[in-house]
Amino acid sequence: HLEESGGGLVQAGGSLRLSCVASGLNVQFYAVGWFRQVSGKEREFVACISYNSATTYYEDSVKGRFTISREDTQNSSTVALQMNALNPEDTAVYFCHGDFHLADVRTGTGDYWGLGTQVTVSL
Secondary structure (H helix, E strand, O other): OEEEEOOEEEEOOOOEEEEEEEEOOOHHHOEEEEEEEOOOOOOEEEEEEOOOOOOEEEOHHHOOOEEEEEEEOOOEEEEEEEEOOOOHHHOEEEEEEEEOOHHHHHHOOOOEEOOOEEEEEEO
8 A cells, every 4th residue: 555645836946745655564675666647648757766775766857856765664664755946847746656676666567556646836
């Protein structure tokens, strides 16, 4: 089970912090990523992190502005996406995505998705 929170309305140049709480058996072994989708467009990769935080990937347009991190307990993981220097092109619904395999998360072909949280960046 994946549940996102932290979306909202922010002015350009501002920051938001999204959280994804992953719960369930062995969730601490899941890779987790963030995707975003604008209405009428395909869902696109934003960032992902391996189960042990050793590996992270970012989409080029967010490198240096977004940071993904995670904290794990025995039965849950919280994956945060710190978003700084936001611009209107970052406006989208942001989805959390999880799977045992980092490669599948990175390509959006993993097993689990959250319902999304809206991020709106105004001028």
